[in-house]
Amino acid sequence: METQVSFEYAPAPESRSVVSIKPKYGHFIGGKFVAGSKHFPTINPATEEVLSQIALAGKADVDAAVKAARKAYTTTWSKMSGKERGKYLFRIARIMQERAREFAVLETLDNGKPIRESRDVDVPLAAAHFFYHAGWADKLEFAGLGTSTKPHGVAGQIIPWNFPLLMLAWKVAPALAAGNTVVLKPAESTSLTALLFAEVCQQAELPAGVVNIVTGDGSTGALIVNHPGIDKIAFTGSTEVGKIIARAVAPTQKSVTLELGGKAANIIFEDAAIDEAIEGIVNGIFFNQGHVCCAGSRLILQESVADEVLEKLKKRMAQIRVGDPMDKNTDLGAINSKEQLLKIRELSATGDSEGAERWSAPCDLPKKGFWFPPTIFTGVTQSHRIAREEIFGPVLSVLTFRTPQEAIDKANNTPFGLSAGIWSEKGSRILWASQQLRAGVIWANTFNKFDPTSPFGGYKESGWGREGGRHGLSAYLKGVGHE
Amino acid sequence: MSNRIDVKKTYKLFINGAFPRTESGRTYEIKNAKGTFIANPCLASRKDLKDAVVAARAAQSGWNKASAYNKGQILYRIAEMLEGRRAQFVDEIITVTGVTKVKAEKEVTDSVDRLVWYAGWSDKLSSLSGALNPVAGPYYNFTVPESMGVIAAIAPESPSLLGLIDAIAPIIVGGNTVIVLASTKAPLSAMSFAEVIATSDVPAGVINILTGKKDEIAPWMASHMDIDGFDISGLAAKSHGAVRIAGAENLKRIYSFKSADPGRILAFLENKTVWHPIGL
Numbered sequence: 001m002e003t004q005v006s007f008e009y010a011p012a013p014e015s016r017s018v019v020s021i022k023p024k025y026g027h028f029i030g031g032k033f034v035a036g037s038k039h040f041p042t043i044n045p046a047t048e049e050v051l052s053q054i055a056l057a058g059k060a061d062v063d064a065a066v067k068a069a070r071k072a073y074t075t076t077w078s079k080m081s082g083k084e085r086g087k088y089l090f091r092i093a094r095i096m097q098e099r100a101r102e103f104a105v106l107e108t109l110d111n112g113k114p115i116r117e118s119r120d121v122d123v124p125l126a127a128a129h130f131f132y133h134a135g136w137a138d139k140l141e142f143a144g145l146g147t148s149t150k151p152h153g154v155a156g157q158i159i160p161w162n163f164p165l166l167m168l169a170w171k172v173a174p175a176l177a178a179g180n181t182v183v184l185k186p187a188e189s190t191s192l193t194a195l196l197f198a199e200v201c202q203q204a205e206l207p208a209g210v211v212n213i214v215t216g217d218g219s220t221g222a223l224i225v226n227h228p229g230i231d232k233i234a235f236t237g238s239t240e241v242g243k244i245i246a247r248a249v250a251p252t253q254k255s256v257t258l259e260l261g262g263k264a265a266n267i268i269f270e271d272a273a274i275d276e277a278i279e280g281i282v283n284g285i286f287f288n289q290g291h292v293c294c295a296g297s298r299l300i301l302q303e304s305v306a307d308e309v310l311e312k313l314k315k316r317m318a319q320i321r322v323g324d325p326m327d328k329n330t331d332l333g334a335i336n337s338k339e340q341l342l343k344i345r346e347l348s349a350t351g352d353s354e355g356a357e358r359w360s361a362p363c364d365l366p367k368k369g370f371w372f373p374p375t376i377f378t379g380v381t382q383s384h385r386i387a388r389e390e391i392f393g394p395v396l397s398v399l400t401f402r403t404p405q406e407a408i409d410k411a412n413n414t415p416f417g418l419s420a421g422i423w424s425e426k427g428s429r430i431l432w433a434s435q436q437l438r439a440g441v442i443w444a445n446t447f448n449k450f451d452p453t454s455p456f457g458g459y460k461e462s463g464w465g466r467e468g469g470r471h472g473l474s475a476y477l478k479g480v481g482h483e
Numbered sequence: 484m485s486n487r488i489d490v491k492k493t494y495k496l497f498i499n500g501a502f503p504r505t506e507s508g509r510t511y512e513i514k515n516a517k518g519t520f521i522a523n524p525c526l527a528s529r530k531d532l533k534d535a536v537v538a539a540r541a542a543q544s545g546w547n548k549a550s551a552y553n554k555g556q557i558l559y560r561i562a563e564m565l566e567g568r569r570a571q572f573v574d575e576i577i578t579v580t581g582v583t584k585v586k587a588e589k590e591v592t593d594s595v596d597r598l599v600w601y602a603g604w605s606d607k608l609s610s611l612s613g614a615l616n617p618v619a620g621p622y623y624n625f626t627v628p629e630s631m632g633v634i635a636a637i638a639p640e641s642p643s644l645l646g647l648i649d650a651i652a653p654i655i656v657g658g659n660t661v662i663v664l665a666s667t668k669a670p671l672s673a674m675s676f677a678e679v680i681a682t683s684d685v686p687a688g689v690i691n692i693l694t695g696k697k698d699e700i701a702p703w704m705a706s707h708m709d710i711d712g713f714d715i716s717g718l719a720a721k722s723h724g725a726v727r728i729a730g731a732e733n734l735k736r737i738y739s740f741k742s743a744d745p746g747r748i749l750a751f752l753e754n755k756t757v758w759h760p761i762g763l
Contacts, residue, residue, distance in 0.1 A: 128619065144612070239734075246731035251724030258734070415733070434757050435629075444759045451618035455626050455756050460711070461734045469616055469626065471754050479746055 009321065012328040014115045019106045021192065024053040027061055027215060028198035030068035031208025036061065036215070042191060045112035046325050046334035046369040054191045057214035059223055062183070065212040066229040069154045069181040072209030077181050078151070080207075086137030089176055091204040093130035099200065100124065103193055107165055108325045110192040112334030112370070113288055115326050125450055126169035129468075132452035133173035136473055140178065143477060144470050150478045151179035152255055153231035156224040159194075160237045161187035161336050162291040162392075168194050170467045171234050172211060173452075178476035180232065181210045185224055188217040189337050225249065232476065235259070236293075238390075239416070239461050246464075257465035257475045259293065259457055261390040262418030265411030266296030266447065267433065269404070270304045272423035276445065278312050281396070284421055284447040286320060286332055286374050290394040291340070293462075294419035296447050298387060299376075299398045300407050306400050310378065317361040317374045324366070332394060335370040344372050344393035351377045351386040356397070382413055390416070404429065408436040417459030421447045440466070494524040494670065496531060496694065497677035499538035500687025506530050511695075513670065516581035524670045527695035529703045532662065535691035536709050539633045539660035542688030547630045547658035549686075551606035558602035558656060561683040566595050568679060572644060572672055579669045580641070594645045597743060601652035604748055608657055612749050621761045628752040630658030631736065632711035635704040637697055639717035643669035647676060649740075650714055651690055653748040659712070662691045662704070666717075670694040698722065705729035705737070712736040712751045 026035040036055020043050050055061075077085065096103065100123045107118040140149040155175045159167040164186055175182050186194035194213050201211045214220060218241075225233055225248050235245050236259040249256050266284045268277050284296025301309055325333035335341040352358055356377040365371040372393055380387050380397040387397050401407040411420055419441040422433045434442045440458045443449060450456065450468075457466035465475045495502040507528035513521045525531075546554075565572070569591050576587040612628040634654045639646035643666035654661045665673030677692050693700065701718050704710060705726040715726055716739045723739065730737045738750045 243731050243734065246734060247728045250727035250731060260734075430759065434755075440753065440755060442755060442757045444757060446622065446758055446760050449618070449620070449622060449758050451616065451620070451624070453616040454618050454624050454758070455614070455616070455754055457754075459631075459753050464734065464736065466754055469614060469756075471612075471614075471626065479750075 009329040011324070013324065014105060014108070014326045014328060016105055016109060016326065018102050019109070021052050021106070025191070025195050025215065026055050027057055027065065028195065028201075028211070028213040029061070029065045030212070031202065033198070034064070040188070040217075042110060042189060044109050045336050046366070048368050051109060052192065054215045057185070057216040057220040057223070061214050062220065062223040062227060065183045065214050066154060066227050068209035069183050069212050070229055072207055073153055073181040076207045077210050078179055082138030082140060082179070085176065085179065086134045088204055088206050089130050089134030089137060089173060092200055092206070093127050093134060095200045095203050096123070096127040096130060100127065103165055103196060106196055107193050108333070110190050111161065111164060112325050112336050114330040114333045116328055116330065117288060122163055122166045125452070126166045129169035129173045129452040133177040133473070136174075137177040140477065143473050148478045151476060152478060153180060154229060155180045155182045155232040155234060155476065156227065156230040157182055157184045157234045158221045158224060158237065159184065159186055161190040162288060162293070164190035165193040165197065167236050168197055170236070174467070174473050174476045175234070176210065178473060180476055183212045183214060183224060183230065185214050185216060185220055191215040230254065232256070234475070242463060257467070258463040259467060260461065260463040261416055262293045262295070262458065262462050263298060263388065263390055263414045263416045264294055264296050264419040264421065264439065265298045265300050265437070266421035267300045267407045267411060267423065268302060268305065268309055269407070269422070269424040269426075269429060270302040271425050271429075272305070273425055273445075274305065274309060274312065277309065277423040278316050280421060280423060280445070280447045281313055282316055282320070285396040286394050287448050289333055289335055289372075291336060291392055292448065294441060294448065296421045297391060297396060298411075299396055300410055301398060301400050302407070303400045303402050310398065313376065314359060314361075317376070320361055320363070320374050322363045322365065322371065322373060332374060335372050335393065338370055340392065341370040341372060344391055344395060347386055347389060347391045348375065348395055351380070351384065351397070354384045354386075356380045356384055356386060382410060388414065404433065408433065412436075412438045415461040418457075418462035419443065492522070494522050494674045494694070496525050496527055497674065497680070497690070497692040498531065498535045499691065500681065502677065506534070513579065513668070515578055521578060522671060524674065524694045527664070527693035527700060531693055532700060532703050532707065535662040535693060536633060536707055538688035539662055539691055540709055542686055543630070543632055543660045546655070546660055546686055546689045551608070554656060554658065555602045555605035557684050558598060558605065558652060561679060561685065562595050562598035562602065564679045564683045565591070565598065565676070571675060575671045575675060576644065579671050580643070590642050590645050594648050597645060597648050598652055600743070601656050604745065605656050608748065608752065611745060612752065612754060616756070623759045623761055624756065626754050626756045628657065628749065629755050631751050631753050632659060633709060634659045634661050634712040634714065634751050635707070635710045636661055636663040636714035637701055637704075637717035638663055638665050638673070640666045640668055644672040644676065646717065647673050649743055649747070650717065653743070654714065654751050655689055657748055657752045659751055660689045662693065662710075664697060664700050664704070664717070665692055665694050667694070667696060701726055702729055705735065706732060708733050710735060712738075714738060714740065714751070716740045
């Protein structure tokens, strides 16, 4: 009989003294902060404390930002050598590293993700993206066949709230390296690190107008998407909005990349190293509260090991520390917004009503803020909404299989195709499965790993194009032979 | 001159390796430049397209599994078969379009050579688009191009044979299957080319050829939920916007090309990145 060891952790809170949040922010246009007209509050989702007032960009603000970006493109950025452009990007990477702690604390306050994640994943990876792409700026002729060395011009970029600074880096770094200028809109609920990034641009003496940041909601995003002065649209977010954008730009000459939703299968074969797989399952779905487009949200278990895996998984889930995101021991932070919490609750309720069995880890959730416990549904069938729709929360749907082909068929039975996981100790089986899975990123015996050198992006309705590596860079260069 | 009556060919569709008539029973009339009747090719219907997509989907995984060497040899085999029937294609091009023999011969020569050029790409695509990515951690990480699935294509009105080959070969060389709509005014080369395909060891369903009206079939192709990509090079620019809007429903990859560039092949390939830990 195993003895259950329970660890009690004393609180280890990160200090917020490293950041100074202004009571009100404007937009960053043409190298300067300009006042906004209307404002909306941004809150800490872990406490519901109002952190600041964020400006809501309207038509005049977006016009000004596009104008500044065009001017910078025509007069400065497109005329500068790649070598010099690259040096600005290296500067930005270095300043982000220098101010990493500030970025991490601000990200956690505004987003609700554990400080351990913003400190160890989001911020270092964001800096790494700038460092990687900086080196491309003077090597565009080696970006590969099918790609020219010419940028599009002005890129409009719209990013989500799940990895605010990291998604900014994924968008801005390749755009600038390729010679574009940008108008970026952070997500409505997480604008603060983008506004801090604007200060980094100032410190790096980036020419005015090369990076412009307008804050706002979906209406601001629509103004960017439909703006005639923009040549390239890059969006990360839901498949639903991605399709709206695809239709909006269809009659135009705008180039588009879309990083959209997912419903990734995480397949556990019976010959997997089970303890490692348990860690992989937990990392796959509970990393970043499950607010991850590539989250391993469908666990596909071989029947012969299903009972063992589920027992160990529940035991492991009971050890997940849910709570104060600023505590360095916290594993699972706050749900980013009330709206998202309601969506997670609603979809989870369909799991109950459609006949799946819910189990949530026993944990004390804080009274204030938005919280959802780590949850699994067993007895899920492929027709259940929780097996088909992206929940974007800490909720795992468990399905089982008997033969490897059945695992692949279930994994591929989705309009999404962003990522997938394979757990097996047999090399030939891993390579076979990785070929069969219709997804852009395959994690074998690991999950949720990211790197600027590694292309990321989806098949099917998970989007258009890649981010990272040579493939990601090419999205910011004009194609050859395409009309 | 003999009094022999010619045996004329009925031009049908090419779906799943067979030559069915359109299920709709509709045809349209082809005349040469002087207005003389030539043939009644099929006016393909939405149901013909659906049948072709079913065939293309069923054939895709098998074609994808064929080795790159095998795919290259089959494309080369198509070139061999076309070379052997040069005279027929030259005649048909002259009959329908009224161009000079020199011009018709050049188009057939270019078509054979273009097929050979595409055939050679099959085992070089991962060198073009693949990568071993030096990630900052103990992981082996690589990116490989993979087939996208079922792709539709609209061939240009002219050149009717060479344009058709540019609408087929770059799509299938990487493991996709294709449904192509041939030139409306000059569909004879396309349907004779189907006979070349049928004798080139191309598995049934890998290449499907329809004849008919672009404005009718292009929107059906754009909105079909089991088509993954769409080459609209042969479609008038004024129709591109509507087709792209319809294609957004399943986020079809829709492209238009100006030339036979390798980018034309890569456009209908997905890139897959695989991670695996390195350790003892």
